[in-house]
Amino acid sequence: MHWVDVYAEKLLKLSDSHLVQSGTGISGQPHLGSASDIIYADGIHKAIIEQGGKSKAIWIMDDMDGFRKVPGQVPKDFKQYLGLPAADLPCPDGCCGSFVEHFTRPFLKNLERIDVRPEAISVAGMYKDGKYDEVIRTALEKAEEIKTILYEVSGSKKADDWLPFFPVCEQCGKVLTTQAYAYENDKVQYRCSGGVAGKTKFPGCGHEGEVGIRDGKLPWRVEWAARWSHLGVTCEPMGKDLAAAGGTYESSKIICEKIFNSQAPMPVPYEWIVIGGKRLGKSVGRILTIGDMIDIVTPEITKYFFFRSQPASHKEIDFEFAIPKLAEDYENSERVFFGDTSNVPEKEIDDIKRSYEISQINGVPEYASQVSYSHLTSLVQTNLNPNGEIDWDGIKNSLYRITGEYTIFDLKTKTTGEVALKWLDGHAPENVKFSIQKDMPEVELSEDDKRFLTALSSAISDIEWEASQIHDTIYETSQTCELKAGACFKVLYKIFLGKSRGPKLGFLLASQDREFVESRVKEALD
Ligand SMILES: [Zn+2]
Ligand SMILES: [Zn+2]
Numbered sequence: 001m002h003w004v005d006v007y008a009e010k011l012l013k014l015s016d017s018h019l020v021q022s023g024t025g026i027s028g029q030p031h032l033g034s035a036s037d038i039i040y041a042d043g044i045h046k047a048i049i050e051q052g053g054k055s056k057a058i059w060i061m062d063d064m065d066g067f068r069k070v071p072g073q074v075p076k077d078f079k080q081y082l083g084l085p086a087a088d089l090p091c092p093d094g095c096c097g098s099f100v101e102h103f104t105r106p107f108l109k110n111l112e113r114i115d116v117r118p119e120a121i122s123v124a125g126m127y128k129d130g131k132y133d134e135v136i137r138t139a140l141e142k143a144e145e146i147k148t149i150l151y152e153v154s155g156s157k158k159a160d161d162w163l164p165f166f167p168v169c170e171q172c173g174k175v176l177t178t179q180a181y182a183y184e185n186d187k188v189q190y191r192c193s194g195g196v197a198g199k200t201k202f203p204g205c206g207h208e209g210e211v212g213i214r215d216g217k218l219p220w221r222v223e224w225a226a227r228w229s230h231l232g233v234t235c236e237p238m239g240k241d242l243a244a245a246g247g248t249y250e251s252s253k254i255i256c257e258k259i260f261n262s263q264a265p266m267p268v269p270y271e272w273i274v275i276g277g278k279r280l281g282k283s284v285g286r287i288l289t290i291g292d293m294i295d296i297v298t299p300e301i302t303k304y305f306f307f308r309s310q311p312a313s314h315k316e317i318d319f320e321f322a323i324p325k326l327a328e329d330y331e332n333s334e335r336v337f338f339g340d341t342s343n344v345p346e347k348e349i350d351d352i353k354r355s356y357e358i359s360q361i362n363g364v365p366e367y368a369s370q371v372s373y374s375h376l377t378s379l380v381q382t383n384l385n386p387n388g389e390i391d392w393d394g395i396k397n398s399l400y401r402i403t404g405e406y407t408i409f410d411l412k413t414k415t416t417g418e419v420a421l422k423w424l425d426g427h428a429p430e431n432v433k434f435s436i437q438k439d440m441p442e443v444e445l446s447e448d449d450k451r452f453l454t455a456l457s458s459a460i461s462d463i464e465w466e467a468s469q470i471h472d473t474i475y476e477t478s479q480t481c482e483l484k485a486g487a488c489f490k491v492l493y494k495i496f497l498g499k500s501r502g503p504k505l506g507f508l509l510a511s512q513d514r515e516f517v518e519s520r521v522k523e524a525l526d
Contacts, residue, residue, distance in 0.1 A: 004044050011053070012048060017054040018045070018053060019232050019233050020048070020236070022059050022060070023062055024037075024060070024107075025065050026062060026063050026099070026100050027069065027071060028287075029071065032275060036237075036270060036315075037236075037237040037238065038111060039307075041059075042118065057118040061121065064085045064175070065085065066085060066175045067083065067086050073092070074099075083195075086099060100122070110289065110290045114302055114361060128214055130214055131230065133186075135226035135229060135260060137213065138259060139218055139222050140183045140213070145259060146259060149254050153250050154246060154251055163188065165180040170207065170211060171207035174192065174205070178190045179193060179195070180216070187210050187211070188210065190211065191208045192208070224252040225252040225255035225256035228263075228265055229256055235265050235268065236268065238269060239269070273315045273316070275317055275318070275319075293305075293319075294419075296419050296420075296422050296427060297327060301373075304326075304355060304359040305317065324373060324377065327372070327374065328373070330359070336349060336352045336353055337352070337356040338368045369413065370407055371399070371413050373416055380421045381434055382435070383395045383398060384435070392417075399511070401512075404466075452481050453521055454525060456488075457518070460521075467506035467510040474489065496508070
């Protein structure tokens with residue numbers, strides 16, 4: 001059974017109604033990996049409904065978390081906001097209402113492109129609206145017990161007067177710098193003497209004061225538990241590190257049970273995505289996002305990447321080198337779905353079909369893709385209009401020369417062509433990029449090259465214009481001339497592409513007009 005269905009089944013044994021939660025800290029532009037728990041949560045949520053249960057998917061914006069580090073996409077002077085709750089930061093480009101809105105709106109828009117639409121909830125809003133009032137009171141009253149739990153699970157020792165609450169300082173506005181030390185009648189007394197987050201110190205302003213329980217936040221482990229309890233969360237994907245023994249989940253689970261008398265949700269541990277070719281991310285100086293991935297592989301292939309294996313299995317993606325292989329794996333799953341199971345072990349068939357099905361955005365199509373992603377990467381390069389757009393009539397003619405049939409392109413094929421072109425423009429390695437040179441490139445031909453081209457010129461004049469015949473004729477001609485086949489292919493790449501290598505030559509030449517190919521060979525000999 002596919003893993004989303006396994007989780008759904010387990011959850012439905014516990015209850016027939018579920019709340020599947022995911023969450024993201026808003027510290028800048030969310031990278032590709034930040035989308036994974038939201039996507040997994042959505043998959044499980046939909047599987048619960050398919051199995052007849054009730055379910056809702058929510059996404060928590062952790063916007064009360066203190067701003068710790070100025071990310072690359074934000075002006076340097078944002079360091080003045082370090083220590084403030086993310087919710088209190090302005091938009092870095094002045095284009096919208098706030099820092100949080102600036103980064104979450106496009107993130108959610110991109111998730112909509114893959115039909116992932118959780119209800120978004122702002123943590124800052126929950127505090128301000130008093131949704132956390134009850135759990136905060138409970139936490140403050142049971143501060144000693146919480147302290148003991150945190151010490152027993154994670155060994156963290158707190159000061160004697162420690163309280164599980166971080167007020168937002170009334171003087172400097174920071175949340176990472178305050179310590180609460182007394183609580184009575186919904187009022188918390190604190191001092192702003194500085195704090196540490198990770199390894200970074202955040203100096204306080206020295207202010208001492210008193211705030212209400214809506215003007216601050218709970219410490220992370222307590223807040224997580226409070227949220228599960230308050231909202232009734234039943235399932236939540238989380239990074240493997242959080243789910244590990246002694247990790248955040250374990251302490252939050254105990255706090256949830258003992259302090260808030262609630263059940264902790266079923267954890268779905270997942271592996272962080274390794275984005276290969278970090279070099280690329282760094283040199284371009286920007287973060288790769290879920291939107292970037294959808295742009296270069298279609299929404300369906302993007303989803304397939306997340307659902308084809310268990311969340312806890314190794315997941316790596318390299319925008320430069322791994323994209324055509326990912327597309328090919330997806331196309332294989334499509335063939336399996338449509339009945340071609342010849343190359344797949346029996347026990348994997350059902351999971352592959354289900355992964356394909358879950359990855360669809362507008363329901364399962366009536367038929368498999370017409371042209372593969374890798375074939376399209378070649379076809380779009382040889383069929384570009386002068387303005388850089390894809391010439392679909394040109395591709396139609398190219399394919400006709402190769403297959404003898406006229407293809408009418410559906411939306412799916414057109415989308416795949418568009419995303420393949422974006423991959424070529426933005427990420428593809430140089431060795432897969434090429435273009436048919438309209439004018440004869442500068443090439444120095446050896447005597448052997450000339451001998452080969454002369455022989456080829458007559459050999460191709462009476463063959464059928466078809467990929468494998470062209471390929472075989474080139475090969476046989478190289479043998480008749482007693483030359484190395486590799487060198488002969490190379491000279492052809494040079495006179496057509498101006499490079500020493502390229503896509504499969506038989507297909508490349510077959511996709512071109514025959515007269516053009518014949519005249520280019522003759523021209524090279526002049
Ligand atoms: Zn903005
Ligand atoms: Zn302060």
